[in-house]
Amino acid sequence: MWEVFFVKIYGFGRISPSQDPSGANRNAIPKNDRLSVKCMAMDFATSDLPLSTPMDVRLDITKLADAAFPLRWGIIGASSISAQWVMCLRECEGATVTAVAARSADRAKEFAAKYGITSSYGSYAEMVAAPDVDIVYVGTITRLHKEHSLLAIEAGKHVLCEKPLAENASDARAMYTASVAKDVMLQDGMWTRFFPAVEHARVAIEAGTIGEVVMTQSDFFDPIYAIQAAPLAFGAQAVPTAITAAGRKASGAIVEYGDEKCAVLTFPPSxxxxxxxxxxxxxxxxxxxEQPGHCPTRITIRVPPPNGVPSRYRTANAPAPVQLFEYPLPGAVSIPRGSPNQHGFLYQAEAVHRCLAAGLRECPQYNQEESLHAMDLLTEINKAKQVATQS
Known part of the structure; x- marks a missing residue:
């Protein structure tokens, strides 16, 4: 028998300046958002912060209310994902979308009219030079990410670039080097890491709830989503000792970290x-x-009783309490296509605002080190695929 505990959590304690005009309690969490969980196999101590608290707030390097920090966004690329991002920014208290640029002036003008954006450009260079743009969202295809991000960085603008950050690790490093030289943020757009369910998972790992992590399995058709699970599980500083991937179009990889840790990553055709x-x-x-794992709103935690059958045996032989936690999405934002949970972009947008308000140049949920770890894995997996194809 499985023992199931279900906890549904609404919100994660966002406080607007209007609720706290003095700013005296900017980092406070409403009482009804606090969560204490205690059951047979898990014992979370009572805390002033819910388990899903954004990492930047949990580390006390930002304040929740600073999601209202004013930023003027410029959008590079009139793509469908750019449209989703713009619609989510409407829900971010400090965000204003002031400009969009596309390959054609007509396309940019059409996009601007549709989404209520003041200025449109047929030139990316002109837009990043605009004085009413503080931060640039890059929503173009991957092979253009480096070019467009560097354009904005050289203009002294902060950048949030869609994932994968670049085509390879070398390009990603060049982008980060440029951002450091210009003292601007370059944030990898791995939005998965900002979902409350993932924030909760990280807290549980850090607390030792499931012991030492020895394996991760992740599945998504876009490789970078599966790959980012490796640094989540083992940390950005973990050094892979072997990477196995094959096929003309690799549909998976096994990444080993020493003798007893591995990441099994699958990304079959869509x-x-x-x-x-x-x-x-x-x-x-x-x-x-839980599904969809790249933008999850539910998390399940299973921990067998300490006196039970060792967990290496089948679950049927090792009954365990099952805890389900659900984190409903923030608001009913209309999304222009059917991708799941797309208005979860708001979590990342608010983190960017908070971190820039604090003078930071990255978000801890997915910092430069983790981003480069994932890019290194992606590059090595592609190399292994090429070797297998040629042999």
């Missing part, structure tokens, strides 16, 4: 239905980021 889950497996239990 013409089939995928599980779309990420599992973080430890010596005492496991955490599942």
């Amino acid at each position: 013409n089939c239905e995928l599980a779309e889950v990420t599992e973080l497996i430890g010596t005492k239990g496991r955490i599942t980021l």
Whole structure:
């Protein structure tokens, strides 16, 4: 038998300046958002912060209310994902979208009219030079990410670039080097890391709830989503000892970290239905980021009783309490296409505002080190694929 505990959590304690005009309690969490969980296999101590608290706030390097920090956004690329980002920025208290640029002036003008943006440009260079743009969102195709990000960085603008950050690790490093030289933010757009369910998973890992993480399994058709699970599980400083991938179009990889840790990453073609889950497996239990794992609103934590059958045996032989936590999405934002949970972009947008308000140049949820770890893995997997194809 499985024992199931279900907790549904509404919000994660966002406080607007209007609720706290003095700013005296800017980092406070409303009482009804606080969460204390205690059951047979888990014991979270009572805390003033919910388990899903954004990492930047949990580390006390930002304040929740600073999501209202004013930033004027310029958009590079009149793509569908840019449209989704713009619509989410409407829900971010400090955000104003002031400009959009596209390959054609007509396309930019059409996009601006549709989404209520003041200025439109047929030149990316002109837009990044505009005085009413503080930060640039790059929503073009991957092979143009480096070019467009560097254009904005050289103009002294902060940048949030869609994932994957670049085509390879070398390009990503060049982009980060440029951003450091100009003292601007370059944030990898791995929005997965900002979902409350993922924030909760990270807290549980840090607390040792599932013991030492020894394996992760992640599945999504876009490789970078599966790959980012490796640094989440093992940390950005973990050094892979072997990477196995093959095929003309690799559909998966096994990344080994020493003798007893590995990441099993699958990214088969998108013409089939995928599980779309990420599992973080430890010596005492496991955490599942439920479908859709790249933008999860539910997390399951299983930890067998300490006197039970060792967890290496089948679950049927090792009954474990199952805890389900649900984090509903922030608001009913209309999204122009059917991708799931797209208005979860708001979590990342608010983190960017908070971090820039604090003078930071990256968000801790997915910092430069983790971004480059994932880019290194992506590059090495592609190399292994090429070798297999040529042999």
